[in-house]
Structures are given as C-alpha cells and as structure tokens.
Amino acid sequence: MLKNLTDTILLSPSIIATDLSTLGSVVATFDQSCMHFLHIDVMDGSFVPNITIGPGYIQNLKQHTDIPLDIHLMIEKPELNLQSFIDCKPYFLTIHFESTRQPVRLLQSIKNSGIKAGISINPATPVEQLFDILAYTDMVLLMSVEPGFYGQTFIPSSLKKIEKLNTFIRTNNCNTLIEVDGGINEDNIADVVKAGANVIVAGSSVFKSSDINKQARKLLEIAKKGQ
Numbered sequence: 415m416l417k418n419l420t421d422t423i424l425l426s427p428s429i430i431a432t433d434l435s436t437l438g439s440v441v442a443t444f445d446q447s448c449m450h451f452l453h454i455d456v457m458d459g460s461f462v463p464n465i466t467i468g469p470g471y472i473q474n475l476k477q478h479t480d481i482p483l484d485i486h487l488m489i490e491k492p493e494l495n496l497q498s499f500i501d502c503k504p505y506f507l508t509i510h511f512e513s514t515r516q517p518v519r520l521l522q523s524i525k526n527s528g529i530k531a532g533i534s535i536n537p538a539t540p541v542e543q544l545f546d547i548l549a550y551t552d553m554v555l556l557m558s559v560e561p562g563f564y565g566q567t568f569i570p571s572s573l574k575k576i577e578k579l580n581t582f583i584r585t586n587n588c589n590t591l592i593e594v595d596g597g598i599n600e601d602n603i604a605d606v607v608k609a610g611a612n613v614i615v616a617g618s619s620v621f622k623s624s625d626i627n628k629q630a631r632k633l634l635e636i637a638k639k640g641q
Contacts, residue, residue, distance in 0.1 A: 423637045424613045425630055426451035426484045426593070430466060431564045431617030441479040445627040448634055451484040451505060453595070453615045455561075458489040461513050462562035469498040476502065484613075486534065486595070488561050489513060493520055500527045508532030508555050508593075512539060521550040532593065536561060537569050541579045548588045553613065554579060558606075559596030564617040568597030573609045580610025600636055607640030 427449050429437060454472060459465040482505035492509045493516055499507055507529050509520050524531035534555035544554060558572035583590050594606050595615035616633055623629035
C-alpha cells in the first residue's frame with residue numbers, strides 16, 4: 415500500500431479533530447484503504463499556542479492500530495526531544511523549518527533512523543527557503559492555515575505555494591512528496607490536489623461525520639478529480 419507514494423493521493427486524517435480520550439478504542443474500526451496515515455499534531459504551547467500530546471500517548475496508540483503514523487512536530491527546538499519521537503517509529507516524522515537552527519542535521523537523523531523525514535513551513539514562510547534542503551527531505555508539509563488549532567479556513571494563496579513547490583520538484587527530479595494541512599474540505603480538496611499535493615491532511619472534514627470511513631472515501635473520490 416505504501417509503495418510508489420507519488421503515484422496516488424493519500425489521506426492522513428488529523429486525530430486532533432477527534433476525541434483523543436477514546437481514540438484507542440475506536441481506531442481499530444478505521445479503514446486503512448481510505449485512511450492511509452494517522453496525522454498526529456504534537457504541540458508544545460510555545461511554538462504554537464495549543465498543547466496536545468506527547469510520545470507516551472503515541473506509543474500507547476500504536477498498540478491499537480496498524481495504520482502508519484504521520485507525526486508533525488509543532489515544537490520549539492525539536493532537537494531536544496527528537497529521539498523520543500523517533501522511538502515511536504512513525505512512517506513520517508516532520509519538523510518545522512522555523513523551529514530549529516539545525517534543520518538539515520535533524521532531517522538526517524530522522525532518515526538515518528529509517529523514518530521518512532518531513533519539513534514543514536508556516537503560511538508566512540516563502541517556499542523558496544526549502545529549495546536548497548529538499549535533498550534531505552522525503553516530504554514537505556505546507557501549512558494552509560496558521561498552525562495551532564484545527565477548524566480554521568483554508569488560506570487561498572496556499573494553492574500558488576503548492577504549485578511553486580511542485581514545479582521545482584518536477585523540474586529538479588526531486589523524490590519529494592507534498593503534504594498540505596489546514597482547512598481542507600470537500601470544496602477545495604480537488605484544487606489542492608490539482609496544484610500538486612500528494613498527501614492530504616483532513617481533520618474536521620473527516621471526523622465531523624458519524625461514519626468517518628464513508629466520509630474519508632468521499633473526500634478521496636473528490637480529491638482524485640484534481641489529478
């Protein structure tokens with residue numbers, strides 16, 4: 415399922431939009447054919463104003479699901495705690511470009527651990543700042559809202575940012591995925607894919623439904639219209 419990732423559209427539902435206190439008991443019902451990853455936002459109350467979960471919760475969650483984890487570190491100085499998240503053995507582990515002075519070293523540490531390394535940028539950060547370090551990344555996560563809270567409205571200018579990154583990746587034959595996170599729903603998911611995204615993070619647009627598997631499949635069907 416996780417081979418040739420650039421050839422398909424992958425959905426990474428964000429668990430911050432569900433009830434974290436009961437997730438362990440319901441995650442086994444998630445359909446992996448339409449929920450390809452579980453997106454896990456780790457927030458520290460410093461890099462972003464919210465506080466969420468840590469490696470202990472993630473390790474416990476792993477005992478209840480085989481869905482690969484997509485960990486997104488929204489924390490200051492991730493180098494201080496990186497190993498604890500590497501030990502969680504996610505599929506993707508993403509750091510923020512703005513959160514560290516050592517992005518390349520951290521990306522190399524992640525890759526050397528056998529984990530796909532991601533780098534994320536906030537809406538105000540020009541995507542060109544990542545061009546020189548794409549060789550060290552497996553995925554770029556573009557925030558299409560200000561990070562910290564789910565349920566925000568998609569920033570329309572994000573589409574141009576996705577297109578610009580996608581053009582650079584294709585022109586330079588980079589083997590880099592584009593993930594987009596923030597405000598993605600049925601109305602804009604096809605446009606996000608058309609702009610060049612491979613991996614889609616969706617929170618409330620998945621978990622708002624009483625049948626999340628059905629809703630995830632619906633989002634994927636709409637997304638594929640943008641291919």
